[in-house]
Amino acid sequence: xxxxxxxxxxxxxTCSEQLFVGxxxxxxxxxxxxxxxxxxxxxxxxxxxxxxWHHPTSPGRPTDVRVPFPSLKTVKNLLECNSISYSxxxxxxxxLLDEEKKTMKSRRRVRSTxxxxxxxxxxxxxxxxWMDTLVDxxxxxxxxxxxxxxxxxxxxxxxxxxxxxxxxSAIWLDTGIHSREWITQATGIWTANxxxxxxxxxxxxxxxxxxxxxxxxxxxxxxxxxFTHSSNRMWxxxxxxxxxxxxxxxxxxxxxDAGFGGSGSxxxxxxxxxxxxxxxxxxxxxxxxxxxxxxxxVKSVISFHSYSQMLLFPYGYKRAPVPNHQELNELAKKAVSxxxxxxxxxxxxxxxxxxxxxADGTTVDWAYDNGVKYSFTFxxxxxxxxxxxxxxxxxxxxxxxxxxxxxxxxxxxxxxPY
Amino acid sequence: xxxxxxxxxxxxxxxxxxxxENAGSxxxxxxxxxxxxxxxxxxxxxxxxxxxxxxxxxxxxYRKIRHQTKPITGNNIPDSYGNIxxxxxxxxxxxxxxxxxIMWEKSTESLGYFMAQxxxxxxxxxxxxxxEFDYTVLLHEIPTxxxxxxxxxxxWLPGHPLKVKYFCASENHGLEDGSGMESGSASGILHxxxxxx
Numbered sequence: 001x002x003x004x005x006x007x008x009x010x011x012x013x014t015c016s017e018q019l020f021v022g023x024x025x026x027x028x029x030x031x032x033x034x035x036x037x038x039x040x041x042x043x044x045x046x047x048x049x050x051x052x053w054h055h056p057t058s059p060g061r062p063t064d065v066r067v068p069f070p071s072l073k074t075v076k077n078l079l080e081c082n083s084i085s086y087s088x089x090x091x092x093x094x095x096l097l098d099e100e101k102k103t104m105k106s107r108r109r110v111r112s113t114x115x116x117x118x119x120x121x122x123x124x125x126x127x128x129x130w131m132d133t134l135v136d137x138x139x140x141x142x143x144x145x146x147x148x149x150x151x152x153x154x155x156x157x158x159x160x161x162x163x164x165x166x167x168x169s170a171i172w173l174d175t176g177i178h179s180r181e182w183i184t185q186a187t188g189i190w191t192a193n194x195x196x197x198x199x200x201x202x203x204x205x206x207x208x209x210x211x212x213x214x215x216x217x218x219x220x221x222x223x224x225x226x227f228t229h230s231s232n233r234m235w236x237x238x239x240x241x242x243x244x245x246x247x248x249x250x251x252x253x254x255x256x257d258a259g260f261g262g263s264g265s266x267x268x269x270x271x272x273x274x275x276x277x278x279x280x281x282x283x284x285x286x287x288x289x290x291x292x293x294x295x296x297x298v299k300s301v302i303s304f305h306s307y308s309q310m311l312l313f314p315y316g317y318k319r320a321p322v323p324n325h326q327e328l329n330e331l332a333k334k335a336v337s338x339x340x341x342x343x344x345x346x347x348x349x350x351x352x353x354x355x356x357x358x359a360d361g362t363t364v365d366w367a368y369d370n371g372v373k374y375s376f377t378f379x380x381x382x383x384x385x386x387x388x389x390x391x392x393x394x395x396x397x398x399x400x401x402x403x404x405x406x407x408x409x410x411x412x413x414x415x416x417p418y
Numbered sequence: 419x420x421x422x423x424x425x426x427x428x429x430x431x432x433x434x435x436x437x438x439e440n441a442g443s444x445x446x447x448x449x450x451x452x453x454x455x456x457x458x459x460x461x462x463x464x465x466x467x468x469x470x471x472x473x474x475x476x477x478x479x480y481r482k483i484r485h486q487t488k489p490i491t492g493n494n495i496p497d498s499y500g501n502i503x504x505x506x507x508x509x510x511x512x513x514x515x516x517x518x519x520i521m522w523e524k525s526t527e528s529l530g531y532f533m534a535q536x537x538x539x540x541x542x543x544x545x546x547x548x549x550e551f552d553y554t555v556l557l558h559e560i561p562t563x564x565x566x567x568x569x570x571x572x573x574w575l576p577g578h579p580l581k582v583k584y585f586c587a588s589e590n591h592g593l594e595d596g597s598g599m600e601s602g603s604a605s606g607i608l609h610x611x612x613x614x615x
Binding site for chain 2: 120121182229233234236251266271272273356357358359384385386387388389390391392393
């Protein structure tokens with residue numbers, strides 16, 4: 001028995017990290033001085049390696065001792081033979097230590113944007129949590145505020161990137177207006193993080209944020225997004241109830257007051273392009289309309305969708321080109337070329353009506369008709385092979401290649417104030 | 419073309435659905451008659467692979483599927499995250515081929531499609547050498563943005579034309595409104611020439 005104890009002690013000493021497998025912590029309550037003397041003697045038995053956390057002081061006062069596993073039987077026998085009352089406070093010290101390690105690790109994961117997994121698709125809760133982490137990690141640059149609530153009363157959050165000033169010219173970015181287009185929210189997170197990281201590092205980002213603010217709404221349609229996780233991965237619209245119909249939802253990208261009600265949208269609540277009962281009927285859309293209107297100084301609106309690999313600008317509701325069509329076309333051409341330079345991904349570009357199809361009541365058309373000269377829509381990867389179900393392995397490549405194109409637009413806006 | 423319809427002249431390249439490699443180029447004309455009857459198509463393609471290579475790849479795909487000990491079943495291919503289990507890839511490939519026939523028949527001058535997902539697949543074991551599958555595939559319709567659910571029964575043996583029987587219904591049932599609903603529409607058997615993957 002003694003050899004075993006010596007061996008155990010030897011092994012413990014040579015291991016780099018001390019393990020406490022099977023060790024227990026006993027709470028001993030001596031009832032008189034005799035018992036206290038006995039406990040003191042126990043502590044003096046070197047080979048038992050009893051580790052007193054509380055030393056025996058007076059009768060009735062509990063004493064906590066960590067007893068190594070090999071000594072447990074001996075110690076317990078001693079206590080029982082002498083009628084010293086005790087209880088097991090910790091059944092296995094190592095288990096407790098492991099548990100604590102795990103908790104620390106996971107807490108660390110959430111605390112730092114460095115450990116957020118940008119290469120995975122996340123849930124609404126995870127994204128909302130991450131937003132707070134981003135703000136915590138870059139508190140002098142990023143703040144979060146709420147512009148309204150979704151139909152199902154979820155908060156609509158916007159991230160503000162600002163180095164100060166008062167009501168500076170601003171760029172509005174949004175992702176996730178159509179909930180099934182998961183690559184957009186995922187690209188949004190990566191991009192928001194990129195903007196925060198590159199301020200002070202990248203000359204263009206720094207120049208932009210030194211004079212302008214960026215507003216970024218990562219999830220325009222949280223109800224739809226939650227629904228794609230819980231029930232239908234292919235859900236596109238909002239989740240508002242339509243009076244007189246069993247069909248739910250309005251297409252938020254047909255609900256804006258720009259050419260509202262034309263052939264580029266549907267009057268049928270069951271349709272994926274249902275425009276809604278009236279323009280801005282959707283709280284998700286109204287919140288942005290109110291924000292941009294009251295801000296009064298938004299110079300660019302860039303909205304992200306998928307899929308098709310296109311860079312589009314107004315109009316979608318009519319064939320007539322916008323007054324600065326040439327300028328937007330040239331800028332799109334440049335942006336698309338820089339995007340392709342990263343991994344060879346080919347994008348087409350042009351006005352919505354020329355490049356994709358007729359669509360009325362869209363975000364960018366409304367923005368343009370309300371004075372925002374630089375309004376663009378990105379249709380991200382791919383071109384139909386995976387479509388909405390783009391593998392998560394393509395998240396970072398997509399965000400990475402889109403970044404220079406986005407920068408091109410933002411730099412152009414900075415250099416062409418109006 | 420006045421009083422006749424619209425004629426399109428197309429020049430395009432094709433790529434292998436699996437690898438993304440260039441698979442050849444094609445020249446085609448498509449005439450959509452004013453009468454809304456099916457389009458008249460003339461097409462000529464120059465494939466990058468020769469017939470022997472194509473045959474070999476078909477055989478390889480066939481063997482991969484036959485090799486499985488149990489009848490293949492699956493759901494949500496790809497899944498919500500875009501993942502396709504390697505074991506189900508051949509079955510997804512067949513679905514792509516079969517769906518392309520459905521999309522070919524359904525598309526018009528103003529309506530196009532992509533195969534969004536295989537919702538379910540079930541293999542029927544046959545006494546002969548043919549492979550047979552029952553699929554539910556989701557088609558993404560442009561520009562309506564609708565998701566159309568189609569049942570597809572597919573039969574195939576390398577060297578033989580792919581046989582597809584299908585029935586489509588739209589996902590958002592508009593009972594009070596006919597749009598988006600395709601009840602009792604085309605169930606057709608097709609003989610497709612030289613189905614290659």
